[in-house]
Amino acid sequence: VAVAVAVLGAGFANQTTVKADSDNINRSVSVKDNEKELHNKIADLEEERGEHLDKIDELKEELKAKEKSSENVERHYLRKLDQEYKEQQERQKNLEELERQSQREVEKRYQEQLQKQQQLETEKQISEASRKSLSRDLEASRAAKKDLEAEHQKLKEEKQISDASRQGLSRDLEASREAKKKVEADLAEANSKLQALEKLNKELEEGKKLSEKEKAELQAKLEAEAKALKE
Template sequence: VALTVLGAGFANQTEVKAEGVSVGSDASLHNRITDLEEEREKLLNKLDKVEEEHKKDHEQLEKKSEDVERHYLRQLDQEHKEQQERQKNLEELERQSKREIDKRYQEQLQKQQQLETEKLISEASRKSLSRDLEL
């Protein structure tokens, strides 16, 4: 009989201890869940902050990229205008040179015609003098 009572006492103690551990474990688990939820909230806030920084960085990079593209396009436009101006100047120089060459050609042609005319006059005059002398 004593063993049975003693065994029953141990059994009761075991249950009490088990219930105590169970209550302690529930409180510990509840605290752990609360801690994890707080940590999760902190991590979500940190993630939001990192995402916001990433968004700002992305916007800055996009703006910088657009600025670089605009600068490049302005530079190309400027180079194109300069090239057009050089081409226009070159064409004008070519026209001036052609006019000058044509003018000189006409002057030379006129001189040559004048010399031909003078030569013919001189030749005619010489022949006339020669005939006059023969008579």
């Protein structure tokens, strides 16, 4: 509007100048032509002003559209930033959780490894103690085996001595039995001789009543029997 007024003012000024010049140069130009020209210029200016206004409105609409688009872009960008921030927060949270989980897993594995190590140490100590115990048991078994072998040898020797003694005793028993039989036979013979002597003695007692011839015969018989007894 200001531009149009300025242009209109300038037009009026120019028209005045032209009119003055026309009056000075050529008095034949009529006022009507000047007015018509002025109206034409005003119409042109009005048209130009309308175009400018339309252009201004278009520019305003464009500006509003751009502002709206800018607001939409800004809102979209803000929403995107917010979404990305939330996603980043979620990722950070997940990473922290994974880190904690990983830390727990590492700690768990460390504890398990430590427990296995301690168990291996315990088993090693038990195995070492068991090995020493087995070594002592083996040594004791070897000593016991030697003792048993010595005892067996001793028993074997004693058995041999016992067998020899038994054989000797068997021979002695057999000899004793034979001696007993001989003694019994000798005893029986002695008893027989004793009975014979007792008989002779009885006969001698009775012989006192015999004649000299009978006494002599009896004496010879007794001497013969006594000689037989001595043998």
